[in-house]
Each structure stands twice: as structure tokens, then as C-alpha cells.
Amino acid sequence: MVSDRGLEVLRAIVQDYVALREPVGSKAIVERHAFGVSAATIRNDMALLEEEELIVAPHTSSGRVPTDKGYRVFVDRLQRMQPLTQAQRLAITRFLDESVDRDDVLDRTARLLSQLTNQVALVQVPIRRHALVRRVELVAVSERRVLAVLILDSGRVEQRVLDAGQRIDPEQAGALGRAFTEMIGDRSPADAQQRLAEAAASAPASLGPATAAVAHALGEMLQTGGGDRIVMAGASNLVREERDFHGTVTPVLDAIEEQVTLLRLFAEMGGDGGVATRIGRELHGPLGEASIVASTYSTDGIEGHVGVLGPTRMDYAGNMAAVRAVARYLTRLLSED
Secondary structure: OOOHHHHHHHHHHHHHHHHHOOOEOHHHHHHHOOOOOOHHHHHHHHHHHHHOOOEEOOOOOOOEEEOHHHHHHHHHHHOOOOOOOHHHHHHHHHHHHOOOOHHHHHHHHHHHHHHHHOOEEEEEOOEEOOOOEEEEEEEEOOOOEEEEEEEEOOOOEEEEEEEOOOOOOHHHHHHHHHHHHHHHOOOOHHHHHHHHHHHHHHOOHHHHHHHHHHHHHHHHHHHOOOOOOEEEEOHHHHHHOHHHOOOOOHHHHHHHHOHHHHHHHHHHHOOOOOOEEEEHHHOOHHHHHEEEEEEEEEEOOEEEEEEEEEEOOOOHHHHHHHHHHHHHHHHHHHHHO
8 A cells, every 4th residue: 555655756756757767766856855754764665666566667776767557646646737828828829720721720739739748749630429320331342352331421431341251242242231231320330339249140151251250340440430530740759759668669650650540549538528548558559658648629519539649758747738728729719610
């Protein structure tokens, strides 16, 4: 069990490590922070934090750095979201008010958020929040491959060529498309995904592999949530922070270029209007050494996400405040259009 003072020591370690990029020792904490106790007492607190896997020694020095779990405790229990300065708020207003159309608004938002946070900025194109599935079309393009087309009533169209897992002729493909339309038509993407889970179980044995393959593909298309692309800015900021990643930052850059991955993450992070974070291992794969801070903007039946991506060693309080402020202003600006 970590004491209240121990948690404050964790706060000090996170803040100092973010600011200085150097492991933090007990002597430095005593010198920089007014705890009113000895370095030996701070070392005892740090030992308890290490037992709880909130901090770790990167090498044999006496300094410690936060773990992913430590950052999570900091964000959930210790960080105080810093309000933006009046100058920062004025800069947001002036810069975004000069936009000439919606695409320009999104482009400016990404550039502005990157400048405010020194991270990679991500702005999802706005989508209809209550879009429904209109129909599914399947077209046989070879003996075993079909083109799956998903159409929403918002006008959004997703398509993918996939291996059906078996031979399938044009008539079978058309019939299977009509069956999926009957199953998930006039349903929201979330409801449609739940129905897809039943598809393989109820499919005739003769089309079992094809049904399963199509259901999987449609689920992935629905999971992207409905943003067709993400506007990004500030990739050079990530390159400048390459020392915060083991080896090279290239896999992270490759992952964010794969927009489907980011769209899925945004969908998982929800859309309740608050600020959400995913830290380190919570992201999995090549993004497992990064963190994402995101919020939603919405107006008149459309919705999107705005956020920043950077190393786990980031200014969470400042980045969360910037993301929240920009998302709120973007909502107001689009409502006035």
C-alpha cells in the first residue's frame, strides 16, 4: 500500500523525469521539492513505489523512472490538468477563426495542436454519429475472392477484397450479400457488429467459410468507426524524441501511417466528450512505447476525435488541457458553420 506521501513522491518523479529526461534520485527530490523529510525517508518511499511496480531503475544508478503503471496512476489519481494561458486560448481562437472551410479547419487544428504540445497531432474527419448500415454487397472477383462493399446511410462506403476461404460463384456471393443486408441493415455500426457474431453460427455448411470470412471483414470495416481518414501534423516531433524509444522510432511512425489502426483506437477510446488516455502497453504492438491523449468534438449529428500521440514520457497534464480546449473550440466553431 502506497502512502499519500509516496504518491506525492511518484508525482515528483514523473514531473522531473518528463522535464529533464534523467532518472530521478532521492537527493534530487529533496532538493527540488518541499517534502520536509530526509533523503533516506524518500528512498524508503521510492522502495515501496518500486515494489508496486510504479517506478523502475533503468540501470544501476540510484535514479528511478516511471513505469507505464506509474504513469497510469499519475494520470488517474495525481495529475492536475493545467488550464491554458490566456495567450494560448487567444492563439487558438485567432488561428482557427481564419479557416476558410471545414477541411482547412481540420488541417489548422492539427498544426495548432502539434505546436501547442510538441507531439504528433491527430484529427479525425467528422462523421455522422447515428449512421446506419444501408446494405452489404458481395461481388465474386475470382473463384475464391470476393469484393465486400459496406454502405452506410451517411453516404460512407467501405470496400475490401478478401479470400472467401472456399470457391464461391457470383450467385452465391449475391445471395450472401443479401443475407448480410437482412441481418445488419438499418442497424447502427455497434449493433451490426453484435449481429455479425451470430453469422458464422447460423450459416449453411456449404457457405460456412465464406460467411465467416465476410463477417470478419465487415466487422473490421465497421470498427474503423466511421472516419475515413485522420489529418496528422508534427511527425517530426516524434523523431526528435527518438531517445524515448528503444532502438528506433520507425515502427511507431509506420503504425500511425496505418490509419485504420488509429481509427480503431479512437473508436475504443469512446466519445463521451471527456479526455481519454492510453499509455504504453495499453496500446500494444509497435505503439506499446507511446501514449495517446484524445477527446471528441461533435456538432449537428457529426462526431470525430482529436488527440496527440507521443512517447510515454510526455506532459500529460498540459497535453490533456490542450486537447480538451482544442476539441471544445472545434465543436463551437463547426456549430457556427
